[in-house]
Amino acid sequence: MQAAPAIQKLLDELERLPGVGPKSAQRIAYWILNADKATAMRLAEAIAEVKDKIRFCGQCFNYAEDDLCEICASTRRDRSIICVVSEPRDIPPIERTGVFSGVYHVLGGALSPMEGVGPEDLRVAELLGRLASEDVAEVVLATNPNIEGETTAAYLARLIKPIGVTVTRLASGLPVGGDLEFADEVTLGRALEARRPL
Amino acid sequence: MQAAPAIQKLLDELERLPGVGPKSAQRIAYWILNADKATAMRLAEAIAEVKDKIRFCGQCFNYAEDDLCEICASTRRDRSIICVVSEPRDIPPIERTGVFSGVYHVLGGALSPMEGVGPEDLRVAELLGRLASEDVAEVVLATNPNIEGETTAAYLARLIKPIGVTVTRLASGLPVGGDLEFADEVTLGRALEARRPL
Numbered sequence: 001m002q003a004a005p006a007i008q009k010l011l012d013e014l015e016r017l018p019g020v021g022p023k024s025a026q027r028i029a030y031w032i033l034n035a036d037k038a039t040a041m042r043l044a045e046a047i048a049e050v051k052d053k054i055r056f057c058g059q060c061f062n063y064a065e066d067d068l069c070e071i072c073a074s075t076r077r078d079r080s081i082i083c084v085v086s087e088p089r090d091i092p093p094i095e096r097t098g099v100f101s102g103v104y105h106v107l108g109g110a111l112s113p114m115e116g117v118g119p120e121d122l123r124v125a126e127l128l129g130r131l132a133s134e135d136v137a138e139v140v141l142a143t144n145p146n147i148e149g150e151t152t153a154a155y156l157a158r159l160i161k162p163i164g165v166t167v168t169r170l171a172s173g174l175p176v177g178g179d180l181e182f183a184d185e186v187t188l189g190r191a192l193e194a195r196r197p198l
Numbered sequence: 199m200q201a202a203p204a205i206q207k208l209l210d211e212l213e214r215l216p217g218v219g220p221k222s223a224q225r226i227a228y229w230i231l232n233a234d235k236a237t238a239m240r241l242a243e244a245i246a247e248v249k250d251k252i253r254f255c256g257q258c259f260n261y262a263e264d265d266l267c268e269i270c271a272s273t274r275r276d277r278s279i280i281c282v283v284s285e286p287r288d289i290p291p292i293e294r295t296g297v298f299s300g301v302y303h304v305l306g307g308a309l310s311p312m313e314g315v316g317p318e319d320l321r322v323a324e325l326l327g328r329l330a331s332e333d334v335a336e337v338v339l340a341t342n343p344n345i346e347g348e349t350t351a352a353y354l355a356r357l358i359k360p361i362g363v364t365v366t367r368l369a370s371g372l373p374v375g376g377d378l379e380f381a382d383e384v385t386l387g388r389a390l391e392a393r394r395p396l
Contacts, residue, residue: 003268006244009248010244016241027217028215043211043215046211049204050207053202089228
């Protein structure tokens with residue numbers, strides 16, 4: 001026996017969400033059914049509002065509600081240092097470290113010959129444009145530490161260094177609080193190669 | 199640096215959902231931001247539609263889109279056997295077994311002196327009404343195998359037996375495919391007490 005059509009439709013839509021399988025979809029659907037209407041509608045409206053209001057920042061291509069994102073619009077950020085990331089979702093974890101006070105540039109992906117993603121598919125020209133017009137001293141390449149991210153970082157480094165801007169890359173190494181015993185060999189190898197005098 | 203207000207609002211609403219913590223809320227929010235507008239709006243509309251269309255079945259108090267739920271409205275269900283559950287969410291797992299072809303009755307909770315839930319807070323009178331007016335041969339008590347569920351089952355059994363209707367309870371025992379080694383002692387004790395000749 002199938003659920004009521006409206007419930008089935010909700011289950012189908014919930015199951016599309018990342019990390020939500022049939023069981024959690026059911027749990028969420030029954031939570032929504034059980035919630036008072038105002039609570040459920042706040043969620044529905046938050047989804048609609050985000051699709052309605054959010055666009056790309058005109059400068060860094062982060063998600064933004066105005067022409068510029070909150071970070072580019074802030075007067076307290078150091079515009080001389082640009083952190084380059086693949087996607088807007090990579091910005092919150094960096095912000096949470098509290099260590100970075102510069103601005104960002106979102107590429108919108110990473111180079112992947114396998115999937116046919118070339119430099120023209122990323123916001124590389126826009127990054128070079130910023131380096132030409134703004135007074136930038138350093139570009140931190142914070143693409144992911146995987147094949148595509150490393151390829152993208154190497155490509156950008158080759159492109160940017162000749163301009164005379166310092167190019168740096170996030171350090172690879174052992175996760176803080178991690179266990180040497182459980183570190184994969186590539187990470188441990190990088191940690192050894194990048195060992196520092198104490 | 200906070201996210202844009204519309205994104206923050208979506209994150210707050212997503213974090214209310216059961217089983218969704220800050221990390222999965224962020225993952226889902228970025229999925230929604232990244233999805234095309236039609237896909238995101240289908241989810242928002244499915245939520246709104248469910249709150250708009252779904253009410254309680256007039257007979258069994260399951261969720262329903264019409265006066266009766268799909269199960270009560272079906273001509274293929276055996277109306278002489280009623281399975282009593284605490285919540286509508288308990289019905290799909292029983293349906294999925296394919297073993298039960300009767301109808302349901304949703305109590306809307308379980309007795310809990312601790313939380314001040316008495317028989318008058320549950321749909322007990324409505325169940326007795328069905329037993330008086332319909333031709334019911336058996337009531338299966340499928341409340342949860344915990345203190346509240348057992349209390350509710352015992353209470354209903356005492357109430358229904360004198361009417362002359364057979365009252366049964368879901369069996370307790372080892373989960374199929376489970377490991378004896380990892381069974382808790384209460385479950386294993388029940389399985390021993392309820393051992394069957396082969």
